[in-house]
Amino acid sequence: MSATIRNLLKLEIFKNVITLVSKDCDLDKAVTWPYIKQMKELAPWINGGEIVFVMGNNGDDTVDRQISILKEGQEHGVSAFVFLYGSQYIDDIDSELIEYANKIKMPLFKIHYNVKLIDIVKEISNAILQADNMEKLIFNFMNDLLNKNFVSEEHIIKQGYECGIIIDNNCCAMVLNTNFNYENANYDKILTYRNTMNYVLKRIEQIGNQLGFKIISYFRMDKAVCLIFVENSRDIEKISNEINEFLDYFFEYNELAVFVGYSNIHKGVKGCLKAVDEGEKAVKFAEKSDSYKISCNYSDMGFLGLVVNYNTKEELMSYCRDTLGVLIDSDKENNTEYMLTVKVFLENNNNIIASANKLFIHRNTLINRINHIEQLTGRSLKDADVKMEYLCVFKLLEFMSD
Numbered sequence: 001m002s003a004t005i006r007n008l009l010k011l012e013i014f015k016n017v018i019t020l021v022s023k024d025c026d027l028d029k030a031v032t033w034p035y036i037k038q039m040k041e042l043a044p045w046i047n048g049g050e051i052v053f054v055m056g057n058n059g060d061d062t063v064d065r066q067i068s069i070l071k072e073g074q075e076h077g078v079s080a081f082v083f084l085y086g087s088q089y090i091d092d093i094d095s096e097l098i099e100y101a102n103k104i105k106m107p108l109f110k111i112h113y114n115v116k117l118i119d120i121v122k123e124i125s126n127a128i129l130q131a132d133n134m135e136k137l138i139f140n141f142m143n144d145l146l147n148k149n150f151v152s153e154e155h156i157i158k159q160g161y162e163c164g165i166i167i168d169n170n171c172c173a174m175v176l177n178t179n180f181n182y183e184n185a186n187y188d189k190i191l192t193y194r195n196t197m198n199y200v201l202k203r204i205e206q207i208g209n210q211l212g213f214k215i216i217s218y219f220r221m222d223k224a225v226c227l228i229f230v231e232n233s234r235d236i237e238k239i240s241n242e243i244n245e246f247l248d249y250f251f252e253y254n255e256l257a258v259f260v261g262y263s264n265i266h267k268g269v270k271g272c273l274k275a276v277d278e279g280e281k282a283v284k285f286a287e288k289s290d291s292y293k294i295s296c297n298y299s300d301m302g303f304l305g306l307v308v309n310y311n312t313k314e315e316l317m318s319y320c321r322d323t324l325g326v327l328i329d330s331d332k333e334n335n336t337e338y339m340l341t342v343k344v345f346l347e348n349n350n351n352i353i354a355s356a357n358k359l360f361i362h363r364n365t366l367i368n369r370i371n372h373i374e375q376l377t378g379r380s381l382k383d384a385d386v387k388m389e390y391l392c393v394f395k396l397l398e399f400m401s402d
Helices: 012-016 063-075 095-103 117-146 153-162 187-211 233-250 268-288 303-309 313-334 338-347 352-359 363-377 384-400
Strands: 033-036 050-054 080-085 108-112 171-178 214-220 223-229 258-262 295-297
Touching: 012 117, 033 117, 050 063, 050 117, 063 080, 063 095, 095 108, 117 153, 117 214, 117 223, 117 268, 153 268, 171 187, 171 233, 171 268, 187 214, 187 223, 187 233, 223 268, 233 258, 233 295, 258 268, 268 295, 268 384, 313 338, 313 363, 313 384, 338 352, 338 363, 338 384, 352 363
Parallel strands: 033 050, 050 080, 080 108, 258 295
Antiparallel strands: 171 223, 171 258, 214 223
């Protein structure tokens, strides 16, 4: 995981030496590096994500100037500011500056001018490097686990321990898919998409931390997976509600469509892999669903979850063809639209008028078509068992379609 302001607050220097003076601020911003402001302008010397130390020289000793520094920092992605006070430049932190920091949600700290700054910068730098190293260890662990790149379960369990992951604990997999098309995207669009997804996954991890749950994420090309470590299904409901609310808000005005699948709870190496498999099936179901919900729990898939879990795609396709193959072939060869007719007719509870309106045909045309379909299949659409079997086949075909 990346270092955040919230993580840095756990360091002794933030408990004893550096004081947080803004209260209404975003503590979950990632921190890339400490930077001591030495030039009048800030923007040319930063890349974003820095924690910036302001000494008060270079004309930075007035509150108006200090507010402009915070504004410039916010515009260029600074994560936090630390102002040195008790010097000839800054006597103390002005309340107007604190008020502005709260307004823009900027973490604002103060530290006495006499503190040896090089020791502070060194400790923060070490914490960032450790966090970056841990992030690499977690990525390697997830990559090896999901791609089954390990010689034994004991090996991958030990690898998890090394980055603070106890794989024998209860976990749920969350799989996230979007409609992003790599084939039609140039380099800049791909880079923007990757940055967006990395931000989304980090935000999901932060949501977990705020609720008291450990979440580890993995993103590579078209695969985005989170392992959520929980106690029971109520925890999954609690955290999924928060995650879905964030995703709804974040993607509301985004051209990307997002879908999420949640697995049942499992534990152990095989359990984690099964959870990911369930999450992938659930997210695919969410993509195919006619509802406006962006997410699906594997437990909500009902019979479909049971069927797809114990049969291969080839077996399922064979079953679908055995059941409705005669209609599929007729549509392909004669453009008869029998499959659509049956689907609409059953979904409208065998209501002739409603189905005819939906299909934009005359009711007599529909009646003749239904009679012909029943002759071809040798089965009545009034039979409850037939209706259930056909609706199941339609669900399977939707689920398996590319």
